[in-house]
Every structure is written in C-alpha cells, then in structure tokens.
Amino acid sequence: MKEEIKKEMLDEVISKFEISGEVQSCQRYGNGHINDTFSLVCKETSGNRQYILQKINRSIFKNPEQLMHNISQVTDHLRSEIEKDAGDPLREVITIIPTKDNLSFYRDALGDYWRMYLFITDAICYEKAETKDLFYQSAVAFGKFQKRLQYFDASCLYEAIPDFHNTPLRYQRFLEVVELDRMGRVKEAALEIEFFIQKEKEMKLCKNYLDEKKLPLRVTHNDTKLNNVMIDKSTGKGICVIDLDTVMPGLSIYDFGDSIRFGANTAEEDERDLSKVSLNLELFEQYTKGFLEGCEGSLTDTEIYLLPYGAKTMTLECGMRFLADYLEGDVYFKTHRDRQNLDRCRTQIELVRDMERKWKQIEQIMNQYLLNGD
Ligand code: ADP
Ligand code: GN1
Ligand code: MG
Numbered sequence: 012m013k014e015e016i017k018k019e020m021l022d023e024v025i026s027k028f029e030i031s032g033e034v035q036s037c038q039r040y041g042n043g044h045i046n047d048t049f050s051l052v053c054k055e056t057s058g059n060r061q062y063i064l065q066k067i068n069r070s071i072f073k074n075p076e077q078l079m080h081n082i083s084q085v086t087d088h089l090r091s092e093i094e095k096d097a098g099d100p101l102r103e104v105i106t107i108i109p110t111k112d113n114l115s116f117y118r119d120a121l122g123d124y125w126r127m128y129l130f131i132t133d134a135i136c137y138e139k140a141e142t143k144d145l146f147y148q149s150a151v152a153f154g155k156f157q158k159r160l161q162y163f164d165a166s167c168l169y170e171a172i173p174d175f176h177n178t179p180l181r182y183q184r185f186l187e188v189v190e191l192d193r194m195g196r197v198k199e200a201a202l203e204i205e206f207f208i209q210k211e212k213e214m215k216l217c218k219n220y221l222d223e224k225k226l227p228l229r230v231t232h233n234d235t236k237l238n239n240v241m242i243d244k245s246t247g248k249g250i251c252v253i254d255l256d257t258v259m260p261g262l263s264i265y266d267f268g269d270s271i272r273f274g275a276n277t278a279e280e281d282e283r284d285l286s287k288v289s290l291n292l293e294l295f296e297q298y299t300k301g302f303l304e305g306c307e308g309s310l311t312d313t314e315i316y317l318l319p320y321g322a323k324t325m326t327l328e329c330g331m332r333f334l335a336d337y338l339e340g341d342v343y344f345k346t347h348r349d350r351q352n353l354d355r356c357r358t359q360i361e362l363v364r365d366m367e368r369k370w371k372q373i374e375q376i377m378n379q380y381l382l383n384g385d
Pocket of ligand 1: 040041042043044045046047048063105128129130131132136238239253254255256
C-alpha cells in the first residue's frame with residue numbers, strides 16, 4: 012500500500028531543487044508500481060511550470076546514486092542523438108532538474124532519495140492501447156529508443172537491479188519463496204504455482220540463446236509498459252520514453268515482449284474477470300510493425316524470429332514475479348487492494364494461455380515480417 016508522505020517533507024524536498032517560483036500544488040501522480048511520484052506545479056514569472064517529483068524506491072533500488080548516474084548518462088546520450096535528428100530535446104527525453112548543490116538527486120534526513128524532472132506537457136501516458144495507432148506509435152518510440160542506444164557504451168552503466176530479467180534465476184527464487192510460505196498463502200495459490208512449475212523449461216529458452224551468444228546483449232529499457240511512453244496530445248506520436256530506472260544491458264526481445272504483455276492484453280493488468288483477458292492480434296501486429304520500423308534494421312534475424320518468445324517469456328516472468336510478491340506479503344509492487352498481486356498473476360497466466368492458443372497466427376504475422384524485413 013502507498014505510504015503517506017507529509018506536506019512538510021514535500022516542502023522541504025522541493026526547496027532543495029533548482030527551481031524558482033511559488034509552489035501551487037504538489038499531488039500524487041500516475042500509476043507506476045514502484046516509485047512515489049508527484050506532479051508539482053510552480054508559479055513562475057513566465058507562468059505556471061510543471062515538474063515531476065519522485066521519491067526513489069530505496070528497497071528496490073539499493074544504490075540510488077548509481078541509478079541517477081545511469082539516468083544522467085543515458086539522457087545525455089539520447090539528447091545528443093535527438094539533436095542530431097533535429098528533434099526537441101526538451102520534449103523527447105527526460106530533463107533532470109538539478110538540486111541547488113548541482114546534484115541529480117536530494118537525500119533527505121531519513122536517507123530517502125528524491126529527484127525532479129521537467130514535466131513533459133501536452134502529452135499523455137496511456138494505461139490501455141485505446142487505438143491501434145496509439146500502440147503502433149508507442150512501438151516506434153520504443154524501437155527508436157533501442158536504436159538510439161545502439162552505440163551507447165554499456166560499460167558506463169551500473170546494473171541497477173542485478174539479474175532483473177534473468178528468468179531462470181527468478182524461477183529459482185520463486186521456488187524458494189514457495190518453500191518458505193511466509194504468509195501462509197501457498198495453499199490458496201496452488202494452481203498458479205503449478206502453472207509456473209510446468210513452464211520451467213520454456214522460461215529458459217531466451218536466456219539459453221543469450222548464453223549461447225545467439226542473441227546480442229544490448230542497452231535496453233527493460234520496463235516498456237505503455238504507460239512508460241508519453242504520447243503527444245496533438246500529433247498522437249510517441250515522443251518520449253520515460254521511467255529510465257532499469258536501463259541496463261538486456262535483450263531487445265524483452266523490450267518488445269514487455270510491451271506486448273502489457274499493451275496487447277485486452278484487459279487491465281489486474282483484471283479480476285479473466286474472460287476479459289486475451290492477446291489482441293491486431294495490436295500484436297501493429298506493435299511488431301512499429302517496433303521494427305523504430306529499430307531501423309538494427310535487429311538481427313534471430314532477434315526478429317524470437318520477438319514472440321520474448322513476449323511469452325516476459326508474461327511468464329512477470330506473472331511469476333506478481334505471484335512471488337503475493338506469497339511474500341506484497342512487499343515489492345505497490346498494491347491498492349487485497350489480492351491485487353494474485354489477480355495480476357492470474358491475468359498473466361491467462362494471457363500466456365491465449366498466446367499459446369494463438370501461436371500459429373502469431374507465427375503467420377511474424378513470417379510476413381521476417382520475409383519483408385530482410
Ligand atoms: P514508476 O517507476 O513508479 O512506474 P515512472 O517514472 O514511470 O515511475 O512515473 C510514474 C508516472 O508519472 C508515469 O507513468 C507518468 O504518468 C508520470 N511521469 C513520469 N515522468 C514524467 C515526465 N517527465 N513528464 C510527465 N509525466 C511523467
Ligand atoms: C513495474 O515501474 P513500473 O510500474 O513501470 C516493474 C516492472 C513490471 C511492472 C509490472 C523496476 O513497472 O518490471 O513489469 O511493474 N518495474 C520494476 O506492471 O520492477
Ligand atoms: Mg513507470
């Protein structure tokens with residue numbers, strides 16, 4: 012559940028950043044599962060200016076200073092790529108607002124870390140792909156993001172969350188959590204647990220390709236939910252990829268896959284009525300088209316071939332993570348109601364089942380792209 016953050020604390024934190032003007036409002040904002048996010052509006056001489064203020068989740072990100080180092084490096088690189096493309100760096104990449112001490116974060120008396128970004132105005136983060144075009148545009152944006160980081164030096168990045176998408180390792184941890192049964196919830200989730208046990212081999216598939224060097228390790232976003240891309244209100248184009256906490260070496264097929272998992276599902280991630288959950292093939296096709304266009308030929312044939320396997324693996328992995336968190340007492344993902352993580356797990360299982368039912372059609376879509384794309 013969300014922890015209450017007092018106004019005095021917010022006032023104190025805001026005063027540390029290099030902004031001017033009087034605070035008009037500072038309210039909780041967005042639907043992220045990880046950080047505490049606020050929209051801050053300040054009255055400045057030129058008019059109202061909006062910012063995003065975030066308290067970094069310290070139980071998840073063990074070293075916020077390294078995390079902010081990563082984000083500074085990545086946004087600097089993206090900014091120069093955007094300038095080369097004659098884009099607008101103030102809207103197309105996150106701008107960090109420094110503190111009065113010229114740091115990218117503020118550490119409060121409790122040891123919590125805060126950061127501030129320029130708010131990207133006239134743009135929307137969608138929770139659902141309301142139209143095919145919207146989803147296509149988000150795909151182009153994530154593809155472009157991938158392409159723009161193609162030559163970024165990964166060695167200057169810290170691993171913000173080690174083994175973040177190491178699915179087989181997550182499976183081992185999941186078994187440990189089941190074994191421990193800290194909250195006494197294992198019995199209730201027996202069917203779901205069994206589902207993931209049956210999928211052990213499949214969950215290793217993509218990682219095996221990586222280990223055998225058949226897939227390249229790239230710098231990827233690693234959390235490509237639709238609500239992590241801003242869509243311009245007037246043009247409908249995906250303008251800015253946000254939530255850069257997990258930018259790390261990773262697999263392009265996982266960036267593709269996590270977008271499909273979240274955005275091509277016909278239901279919400281925590282929907283209780285599982286009959287609403289399915290894979291929308293039209294959205295799958297649009298995303299594939301947009302992502303490959305955005306990547307501009309930078310993916311290998313094997314990566315393109317494995318894109319749907321990335322989608323299935325990410326859905327399995329995420330479902331397993333939701334379930335592990337439920338079994339551990341909802342300590343990782345923010346929840347707003349009881350059993351929300353169990354519900355989230357169930358939608359992921361249902362989505363995997365629907366992917367399996369539709370695998371032939373998925374392959375048909377992919378064949379078309381494999382033939383045209385090369
Ligand atoms: P979390 O890791 O908790 O998901 P995010 O960084 O994704 O946190 O932020 C949560 C939400 O805040 C986003 O989904 C988006 O709606 C909003 N947001 C974040 N950064 C910006 C920004 N620079 N401009 C406008 N909105 C933003
Ligand atoms: C979290 O931060 P947010 O809400 O965009 C999580 C992702 C999960 C996602 C599931 C750092 O993403 O890995 O796929 O929830 N982020 C982290 O909705 O764990
Ligand atoms: Mg987010």
